[in-house]
Amino acid sequence: MQTSTAEKRRKPRNTNSGMRVVRIGCKDGLGHTRWITADVVDSSPAGAGLSLSRPLEVGQPIEFRPSGDQSPARGRVVWCRDNKDGTYSAGVEFAPEGAPGKSGPAAGPAEENDFYEIMQLSPNADLETIHRVYRILAQRYHPDNRTSGNQPAFLRLSEAYAVLSDPALRAAYDARHREMRQVRRKILTEMEAAGGAAAEKQKRKAVLELLYAKTLHDFEHPTLTIHEIENLLGCPREHLQAALWFLKGKGYVQRSDNGRYALTVEGFEQAELAGAPPPEAALRGRLLAGPGEPASP
Template structure:
C-alpha cells in the first residue's frame, strides 16, 4: 500500500464499516471468502478471494490494523474519533455558551477599565480564558455575527454597545436566579415588596 504500491481500501474489500469490531470483521470475511472461494463454481472469483484474504489478514491483527487506520485516514480523510452523541453535543453547546459569556465579560471589563483603548489581542484572550485557538475562531465568529464584538483599528477585539447590553442583561438574570435560589426556602409573606417584584 506504501512504497510504490497502490492504496487498497481493505474495509471496502470486506464490505464493513471502518469502526467495525473484530467479530464483525471475522463474520464479513467468512461470508465473502465462502462466496468467492474456488470451490464454489457459481460465484468463484480467485482474484477477489485473494484480496479478501489479504485484507482480513491485515485487519485481524490489532497492531497492523492500527497502523493501517493511520494510513486510511491520510488517504481517505476518514476520522476514527468517536462520533458525538446528542448528549455530548448538548454539553458542548453549554460549554460554548459559557465561553461566549466569559469572553464578553472579559472584554467588558477591559472596555470599562480603559474606554479609550478597549482592544484585547487574541493571545491575551486565549491565555486568560484557557481557550484553544481552534475553538476561539468559532467563538469569535459567533460573537461578531451577533454584533457583540468587533475588531479595533489595530486588529484587536473589543466589545460593542450590543455586547455591553448583553453582559448587563446576563448579569441581571444571574442575580435574579441567585435571589430566587436564596429565597427558595423562605415564605412569600416574608419577602419585601422589592424582592417580590424581582421574582415576578
C-alpha cells in the first residue's frame, strides 16, 4: 500500500540527510527557469526545509537538485518566511516518488557557477589547499560572523566545496569546466577574427548582454567585476578597456567605487534595443558559458 503524504509528514525529520546544498529551479514571470542555491536545514521523505537568500512563492512548482550523488526531484513550495536578516526559510513538499534518492550522479544544473572562481582557487589546486581555503572563507562568510557574514556567499561556497572536495564529483565538474573555458576561448577567437571596428562592436554588445542578463537574473546584485567580465567572455581585460570606456562615456554602464560594473537605465534600454537575448538565453550563453555568439549592435 502506498504511503500517503499525510503519513509521510508524520515521520520524524532527518537533519543529517547529506543534502547540504541544493539548487532550486523555478519559473519566473516570463516563464524562464531561474536557479537559486539553498541550504537544506532538515528533510523527510515528504519534503525539506530550506534556508536561502531569496523568497519563494507559495504553491510555486520547483525542481530540487542536490549537489551530491542524489537524483533530482520535483515538488512545490508550501510555505516561505522572511527571517528579517537577509535570508528566507521555506518548506518544500516533494511530488509523489519525488524525494531525492541515491541513484547515481545528478544531472548537471541548467546553470552552473564557476566553483574555482567562488573559492578563489586555481583549477590545479590540490585537496589540501581546497580544505585550507574553505576553512578561511567559511569563517569569513559564515552567517554567525557579525563583521563579514554573508549567507548567500556562504551557500555558494558550501556548494563549491561539496563538489571540489569530492574526487569523483570534482572530476565530473572539471570536464564541464574545461568545456566552458573552450567555449569562452571560441568567443574570443571569433571576436578577434572579425577585426577592427566590428570586433569592438561585438565586445560592447557582449558586455551589455552580460550586464543585462545579470540585472534580470539577480536584481539585488546586478554588478560584475572586470575580472568576472574577463573570465566570462574569455577576453583579456586589456582588450575590453576600449569597450568599457565607450559604454561608460555613452552613459550605458557605470563603475562603482569598489570596481564593479552595472547597467544604467539607458544601458538597460540600449541592451534591449540592440537585441539582447532573453535573460535565460543570455545567462546560459554568457554568464554560464553556454553556446551563443555576440551580435553587432
